Amino acid sequence: MQKRLLGLSFSLFLLFGVFACTQAPQQPSPAAETSSAPGLVDDHFTYKEVSPGVWQIDDQGLSNIYLVTGTTKALLIDSGQGKGNLLKTVREITALPVSTVITHGHPDHACGRFQFELIYGSAKDIELMDFFCTAPNQPTINPVKTGSHFDLGDRTIEVLEQPGHTAGSIVLLDKANKMTFTGDNNNILVWLYLGHSKPLKTYQDSLKRMNTYINKNEINIIYPGHDGPNQPGLIADQIACIDAILNQQCTGEPYTNELTPYSGQLCNSQYAPACQSAQIVFDPKNLWEKP
Numbered sequence: 001m002q003k004r005l006l007g008l009s010f011s012l013f014l015l016f017g018v019f020a021c022t023q024a025p026q027q028p029s030p031a032a033e034t035s036s037a038p039g040l041v042d043d044h045f046t047y048k049e050v051s052p053g054v055w056q057i058d059d060q061g062l063s064n065i066y067l068v069t070g071t072t073k074a075l076l077i078d079s080g081q082g083k084g085n086l087l088k089t090v091r092e093i094t095a096l097p098v099s100t101v102i103t104h105g106h107p108d109h110a111c112g113r114f115q116f117e118l119i120y121g122s123a124k125d126i127e128l129m130d131f132f133c134t135a136p137n138q139p140t141i142n143p144v145k146t147g148s149h150f151d152l153g154d155r156t157i158e159v160l161e162q163p164g165h166t167a168g169s170i171v172l173l174d175k176a177n178k179m180t181f182t183g184d185n186n187n188i189l190v191w192l193y194l195g196h197s198k199p200l201k202t203y204q205d206s207l208k209r210m211n212t213y214i215n216k217n218e219i220n221i222i223y224p225g226h227d228g229p230n231q232p233g234l235i236a237d238q239i240a241c242i243d244a245i246l247n248q249q250c251t252g253e254p255y256t257n258e259l260t261p262y263s264g265q266l267c268n269s270q271y272a273p274a275c276q277s278a279q280i281v282f283d284p285k286n287l288w289e290k291p
């Protein structure tokens, strides 16, 4: 979820305010890989090759989906909101077997997954996905965690857990090709004020682990879930911006968005120069992990 959430209904996002982790998981059911699912819009997506073998698929400005192709398999990173015929678009790009991994459980990233058979994601966001994604025949999520990887033949994509924006947020890392795919973890403006976001300190700890990996492996580009691409220096800016918030050097300005019922505070370089390129929306009551 980010500020450019133009295509989803207001009522859907009001659900952010009432979601509690008490929803019973839906029963797993098979989902066929079919391009003729009823109600899906053909030619909904546009796409471009942003790096050799890496395709950015635009869900009508709502979010970025990525398709990474190897010599033997392809990996779809996120599935969009579920309005367009994503399988048709994928098949225009590649005939390889496709697995799908979901970066986190928000509807603009997770709700198109019913078009695919083999789905991966963090177990910690399964309830969130089941809550937001109500299309029938949702496929079972195969859990991944830090250390899980996808072998695409000539390229390997690694998983790194990043609790913060949601409990089950993950990023995908292509070490050999020095790139990362980050869902909503490393947008220029990140929401940490949602009712199901983790404490800000938890998110900062996630970013520190990621920054160590990024620097060690000289990752040089971030492909985020909205807008972008971003420079890897953004992560250090995010960490510094959160330091300013936690040290009470940045109270920022009130922030609301019509798509959620929450209110938070926006900290950016206007209020804390250390933020530089980063903007963080936080809940002053959810800064620290509870003892």
Ligand SMILES: [Zn+2]
Residues within 6 Å of the ligand: 001, 002, 104, 106, 165, 184
């Ligand atoms: Zn999100």
